[in-house]
Amino acid sequence: MALRDQEDVIREGSFVLLYLDGRRKYLTRAEKGRALHTHKGFLSLDSMIGLKYGSKVKSNIGAEFVALQPTPWDFVLKIARKTQVIYPKDMALMIFKLGLRPGMRVVEAGTGSGALTCALAFFVRPGVVYSYDVNPSFQEVARKNLERAGLLDYVVLKVKDVTQGIDEEDVDAVVLDMATPWLVVPHAWRALKGGGHFASFSPTINQVEKTAVELRKQGFVDIKVYELFLREIKVEEGAVRPETLMIGHTGYMTFARKAL
């Protein structure tokens, strides 16, 4: 009934992504006695319990929605946020590049709103994510998001300045989304196992340069920097073309591996 569970049938408490059209989707839960109000009328969340995912449901004014099981992509786009969060397109590259798999131990900083933490925990469970942030109020938001996703059991939240050190040893990956990643490079080196992965997300190229210089100095290998553009294509018969508007910039991703 949490984000992590694969289900065919909607049960009480299950997450439901109500799809209206390409632009309008609502993330909610099937709960007794509750309704979801939209500008297309309201839907009884009660009546969804027992339906198969993929079923069509109607609002009180007859608007048709499809009840889908949300993916981590859907979930992180809808979480409560107090900070800038990482976009799912960038998370997807990180997860695949780091080779995340069940049982891994990962250090993350900063936690922020916990969007990336949710994605990391989703893929490493029953492993663990140690997530550092200097700001306890951000971590409280992250805690709620992780709890809602049913992923809190796989995360250790730490109110700590990661530039002062990393407590863990022999971890599989260190993943950063914070202002001064270059200051964390020596700590990441000590915390990582041989061949372990370093990843850092930074909005500016100045941060990337400083981080890459430190990575080289430290002895990391296979240093790669990427920027990812995701362009949606509008598909209308006889007029298939890219959407006019897109997200122009999110950030650069720096990857490296520890050589023993």
Ligand SMILES: C[S@@+](CC[C@H](N)C(=O)[O-])C[C@H]1O[C@@H](n2cnc3c(N)ncnc32)[C@H](O)[C@@H]1O
């Ligand atoms: C952009 S937010 C991270 C957002 C997060 N990746 C997400 O997807 O929700 C950056 C976070 O880094 C934290 N931060 C900045 N410097 C830090 C440090 N030295 N140690 C730990 N956390 C730090 C900030 O408090 C902030 O919450």
